[in-house]
Amino acid sequence: MIKIGVVGGTGYTGVELLRLLARHPEANLVAITSRGDAGMPVCDMFPSLRGRVDLRFVTPQDAALDRCDVVFFATPNGIAMQQARELVDAGVRLIDLAADFRIRDVAEWEKWYGMKHASPELVAEAVYGLPERNRERIRSARILANPGCYPTAVQLGFLPLVESGVVDLSHLIADVKSGVSGAGRKAEVHTLFAEAADNFKAYAVAGHRHLPEIRQGLEAMAGQGVGLTFVPHLTPMIRGIHATLYARLSTDVNVQKLFEERYQDELFVDVLPTGSHPETRSVRASNLCRVAVHRPHGSDVVVVLSVIDNLVKGAAGQAVQCMNIMFELDESLGLDIVPVSP
Numbered sequence: 001m002i003k004i005g006v007v008g009g010t011g012y013t014g015v016e017l018l019r020l021l022a023r024h025p026e027a028n029l030v031a032i033t034s035r036g037d038a039g040m041p042v043c044d045m046f047p048s049l050r051g052r053v054d055l056r057f058v059t060p061q062d063a064a065l066d067r068c069d070v071v072f073f074a075t076p077n078g079i080a081m082q083q084a085r086e087l088v089d090a091g092v093r094l095i096d097l098a099a100d101f102r103i104r105d106v107a108e109w110e111k112w113y114g115m116k117h118a119s120p121e122l123v124a125e126a127v128y129g130l131p132e133r134n135r136e137r138i139r140s141a142r143i144l145a146n147p148g149c150y151p152t153a154v155q156l157g158f159l160p161l162v163e164s165g166v167v168d169l170s171h172l173i174a175d176v177k178s179g180v181s182g183a184g185r186k187a188e189v190h191t192l193f194a195e196a197a198d199n200f201k202a203y204a205v206a207g208h209r210h211l212p213e214i215r216q217g218l219e220a221m222a223g224q225g226v227g228l229t230f231v232p233h234l235t236p237m238i239r240g241i242h243a244t245l246y247a248r249l250s251t252d253v254n255v256q257k258l259f260e261e262r263y264q265d266e267l268f269v270d271v272l273p274t275g276s277h278p279e280t281r282s283v284r285a286s287n288l289c290r291v292a293v294h295r296p297h298g299s300d301v302v303v304v305l306s307v308i309d310n311l312v313k314g315a316a317g318q319a320v321q322c323m324n325i326m327f328e329l330d331e332s333l334g335l336d337i338v339p340v341s342p
């Protein structure tokens with residue numbers, strides 16, 4: 001059994017990790033932290049976990065994280081990087097759901113995240129946890145940088161086109177919509193029911209911090225620079241990301257076949273039949289990414305539709321998938337979940 005600590009067990013990705021790990025046959029949850037609610041039984045805060053998680057929250061200081069095999073950080077940006085050195089030196093593997101280790105260029109990270117990096121010397125060895133791209137490197141990772149939610153939906157949607165070099169790489173467009181849980185559980189005015197319900201808006205058009213992360217991933221796939229326009233939107237749903245991606249073909253290929261062949265061995269990427277329109281509901285609570293690829297009017301523009309659950313394939317599920325790879329388990333262990341519908 002793998003001894004597991006979760007830092008940030010009271011947040012949305014934290015409780016999603018607990019839901020997944022509670023039914024994982026190799027997971028032994030030993031510590032779940034909260035600064036403000038230490039002492040409270042986890043199932044008092046999350047009755048959905050009654051009978052599944054018997055622990056109480058402990059403070060991060062009392063969690064004895066150095067006795068774990070792996071620690072998940074489901075915390076805001078800038079927390080995992082403060083404890084990474086100590087944990088790695090103690091032989092503990094670390095999976096960060098935040099962005100501390102996602103961007104290889106530390107100066108670029110500091111610019112977008114507005115803080116100084118606390119362990120810049122560890123950034124180079126961290127592995128970006130997108131299994132469909134990095135499976136081999138994930139196996140031996142000591143520090144796993146779990147991808148962002150928007151970056152997961154966008155990169156999986158563009159991957160077959162960009163890897164195979166069949167599109168104009170200078171004009172990629174990602175028009176992406178997220179449910180409100182993407183903003184986390186902390187209280188903020190823009191996620192109040194009266195603000196977010198019955199409303200729809202774009203935000204951060206001038207520059208969102210996921211732009212450098214997506215661009216870095218696409219450039220690694222392409223082996224050259226890419227031009228990307230990324231526009232996130234907030235939609236009045238709780239879970240889900242829907243990415244509508246546009247690219248211009250530079251080579252005439254059968255795009256449906258390209259996607260089906262690229263993803264034929266991927267358990268968590270489902271290429272839908274030609275002409276499909278995936279719904280966020282069709283992946284709800286599951287670790288799936290469903291994609292559909294179109295060429296409207298037979299033109300040279302490719303439109304890819306990519307949907308994920310932001311809390312699962314966009315966060316906790318992908319983190320568990322990476323843990324399975326890191327500990328040489330069946331990659332789908334604990335993740336064989338039928339989506340919830342409606």
Ligand SMILES: NC(=O)C1=CN([C@@H]2O[C@H](COP(=O)(O)OP(=O)(O)OC[C@H]3O[C@@H](n4cnc5c(N)ncnc54)[C@H](OP(=O)(O)O)[C@@H]3O)[C@@H](O)[C@H]2O)C=CC1
Nearest residue numbers: 008010011012013034035074075076098149182184185315
């Ligand atoms: N929501 C989403 O869809 C996605 C989120 N992410 C990323 O995952 C991370 C967690 O997100 P999310 O669950 O939504 O966030 P929440 O705001 O819902 O939860 C944050 C958690 O972090 C804990 N926390 C806050 N500050 C500290 C600290 N200084 N030390 C230790 N623990 C702390 C809080 O617990 P307490 O206050 O009780 O200690 C809480 O449990 C973020 O970095 C986010 O960007 C990534 C992909 C998708």
Ligand SMILES: CC(=O)N[C@@H](CCC(=O)OP(=O)(O)O)C(=O)O
Nearest residue numbers: 097098099148149178179182183
């Ligand atoms: C809807 C919403 O607010 N989404 C968040 C992004 C999700 C997130 O938590 O960011 P990471 O994936 O980098 O961890 C935002 O735009 O800031």
